[in-house]
Amino acid sequence: KQDIENSFFVFLYFCRxxxxxxxxFYNGPKCGASAPDHLHFQAGTKYFMPIDLEYEQLKKKFGEELIKIKSLHVFAIDDGLRKMISFEGNSTPEIEEAFQIFYSSFKKITGQDEEPMMNIIGSYQNKKWRVIIFLRKKHRPDAFFEEDQEKRILLSPAAVDIGGVCITPREKDFETITKEKLKEIFTEVFFDESFFLRFKKKLQSDLELYYYS
Known part of the structure; x- marks a missing residue:
């Protein structure tokens, strides 16, 4: 099954x-995985998703560095719609450690018994990893289940959609969806600013406790 907690190191090697x-990219079992009953990662040509090009600008404009230790940098980014935690570094063990701390913190604050909802996009370039984790509150927006066919939008955001390439299986939705509706959908499936502020503080505290105690 999809289980990033015990397979994150494989994700890193796949990126490399x-x-x-x-x-x-990785989609959690409850937020976009096409086959949640078996473990799988997917890949696409670099830069086909806008996030690949936008990340540095988003980090500079909206990011906050939570910790810097050895080669590892951990950032929290809120661009107004998407809530992200990112790892950058050139050491597999360092990024693995930080991810496990993140996973534990995220699971505790959301009160999940199973894997908390997340989508991940990663890459490896110039001997350095970059891993972006999108924190999800909800799998599908209400519009996906709308009884009125004219109002229904079959968009179930996963990593590629969140990365900036929204895929709609119906031509009708592709032709009629608006920027405002996309903002509404993304707002619905991501945590709000208040939660993200609380989580940032918790994650930073947990990282500092691990590395500095």
């Missing part, structure tokens, strides 16, 4: 093995 021409 496909460098520098591909971005690798």
């Amino acid at each position: 093995d496909l460098n520098p021409d591909f971005s690798v």
Whole structure:
């Protein structure tokens, strides 16, 4: 099954093995995985998702560095719609450690018994990993289940959609969806600013406790 807690190291190696021409992505079992009953990662040509190009600008404009230790940098980014935690570094063990701390913190604050909802986009270039984790509150927006066919929108955001390439299986939705509706959908499936502020503080505290105690 999809289980990033016990397979994150494989994700990192997959990014490295496909460098520098591909971005690798992971969809959690409850937020976009096409087959949640078995473990799988997917990859696409680097830069086909706008996030690959926008990340540095988003980090500079909206990001906050939570910790810097050895080669590892951990950032929290809120661009007004998407809530992200990112890891950058050149050491597999350092990024793995930080991810496990993140996973534990996220699971505790959301009160989940199973894997908390997240989508991940990673890459490896110039001997350095970059992993972006999108924190999800909800799998699908209400519009997906709308009884009125004219109002229903079959968009179930996963990593690629969140990365900036929204895929709609119906031509009708592709032709009629608006920027405002996309903002509404993203707002609905991501945590709000208040939660993200609380989580940032918790994650930073947990990281500092681990590395500095």
